[in-house]
Amino acid sequence: xxxxxxLLLLLALPALAVEPNERLADPALEARxxxxxxxxxxxxxxxxxxxxxxxxxxxxxxxxxxERLSAGDSDTAAIRFITDRYGDFVLLDPxxxxxxxxxxxxxPALLVVAFGGVLLAARRRRAPPAPLTAEEQARLATLxxxxx
Numbered sequence: 001x002x003x004x005x006x007l008l009l010l011l012a013l014p015a016l017a018v019e020p021n022e023r024l025a026d027p028a029l030e031a032r033x034x035x036x037x038x039x040x041x042x043x044x045x046x047x048x049x050x051x052x053x054x055x056x057x058x059x060x061x062x063x064x065x066x067e068r069l070s071a072g073d074s075d076t077a078a079i080r081f082i083t084d085r086y087g088d089f090v091l092l093d094p095x096x097x098x099x100x101x102x103x104x105x106x107x108p109a110l111l112v113v114a115f116g117g118v119l120l121a122a123r124r125r126r127a128p129p130a131p132l133t134a135e136e137q138a139r140l141a142t143l144x145x146x147x148x
């Protein structure tokens with residue numbers, strides 16, 4: 001029983017970021033705001049959504065989002081308003097366009113370069129050593145005779 005209670009408390013932790021004074025009276029509007037805020041990045045925390053973040057800026061963006069939704073904006077219009085203000089970086093899943101192409105193409109390009117480097121290193125390891133020249137063979141024979 002205690003384990004179940006602990007699990008339920010852990011599941012509720014992300015919900016603690018949204019403060020009671022931020023919540024909207026209309027449950028449907030609040031649900032829309034929560035769904036949208038899960039897709040917006042906290043610009044302070046970087047890898048958290050504003051729904052999970054306790055940063056002051058995340059609080060400000062949550063309030064701004066709720067103001068836009070209360071004013072009658074559609075989901076798309078509210079997100080567009082926030083991206084116009086903070087840029088595409090505020091989206092946890094940024095759109096694929098020219099300005100974000102580096103963000104989308106860098107990981108696969110780095111993976112291809114790393115794979116090419118591994119293949120090149122493997123090829124160099126498998127290559128047989130070059131045969132000894134006549135001069136090197138004579139020197140080797142001299143060195144081996146000196147050890148006997």
